[in-house]
Amino acid sequence: MSLDSSDIDKIAHLARLAIAPEQRARYATDLSNILDLVAQMDAVDTSGVEPMAHPLHMVQRLRPDVAAESNQREHFQSIAPLTEGGLYLVPKVID
Numbered sequence: 001m002s003l004d005s006s007d008i009d010k011i012a013h014l015a016r017l018a019i020a021p022e023q024r025a026r027y028a029t030d031l032s033n034i035l036d037l038v039a040q041m042d043a044v045d046t047s048g049v050e051p052m053a054h055p056l057h058m059v060q061r062l063r064p065d066v067a068a069e070s071n072q073r074e075h076f077q078s079i080a081p082l083t084e085g086g087l088y089l090v091p092k093v094i095d
Helices: 005-014 021-043 073-079
Strands: none
Touching: 005 021
């Protein structure tokens, strides 16, 4: 795909970029090369390729999900400045 200076002007406007007029040709060439590369990658048949979640086939070691602390809710509620019905009351931030 070949881009010209008017395409570069439109792209720069949409991206809110200021591009000097003498740099338009270089940007047009660079963006055209990128779009050509994307077109080449799009042309590759990937129908037999399984999608990957991560490029490395690694398994994370997981620890057992065991509660490490006892329930201290009553203690924390007793030392809190304001509580009501088991909830912590905080100052109103948004009117």
